[in-house]
Amino acid sequence: MDNRLICSQCGYIGIPNEINKGSGGVELILWLFFIIPGLIYSVWRRSSKPRVCPSCHSQSLVPIASPVGRDLVAKQGKTVDQAKAEAQKMIDVKNKKDRRLLLILCILVVGIIFLKIFFITN
Numbered sequence: 698m699d700n701r702l703i704c705s706q707c708g709y710i711g712i713p714n715e716i717n718k719g720s721g722g723v724e725l726i727l728w729l730f731f732i733i734p735g736l737i738y739s740v741w742r743r744s745s746k747p748r749v750c751p752s753c754h755s756q757s758l759v760p761i762a763s764p765v766g767r768d769l770v771a772k773q774g775k776t777v778d779q780a781k782a783e784a785q786k787m788i789d790v791k792n793k794k795d796r797r798l799l800l801i802l803c804i805l806v807v808g809i810i811f812l813k814i815f816f817i818t819n
């Protein structure tokens with residue numbers, strides 16, 4: 698599915714934010730006091746993630762290439778290709794951040810393993 702979207706409310710062009718349904722506070726309380734309902738609530742919160750506009754939090758995002766998307770892009774005086782390129786830049790930045798985060802996690806895990814080995818052998 699093409700992730701390059703335009704918001705029909707504010708005109709934002711780019712990629713959506715995915716949010717969890719429900720409340721993190723309720724989830725925490727359920728986990729602290731009732732394990733099974735907490736588990737069910739956690740699964741439900743992550744079962745389908747609504748995609749919202751990062752700018753106005755609206756859920757009315759449409760693909761740039763769709764007929765409605767094309768109209769919205771034209772209203773901003775841009776071509777569909779320009780809008781797609783704009784959105785693609787954001788995807789590239791996000792992928793770069795994800796790779797950096799993965800690298801940091803790997804370094805942390807390797808560091809923890811080395812520390813464990815060091816403290817076990819000494």
Ligand SMILES: [Zn+2]
Nearest residue numbers: 704707750753
């Ligand atoms: Zn918006």
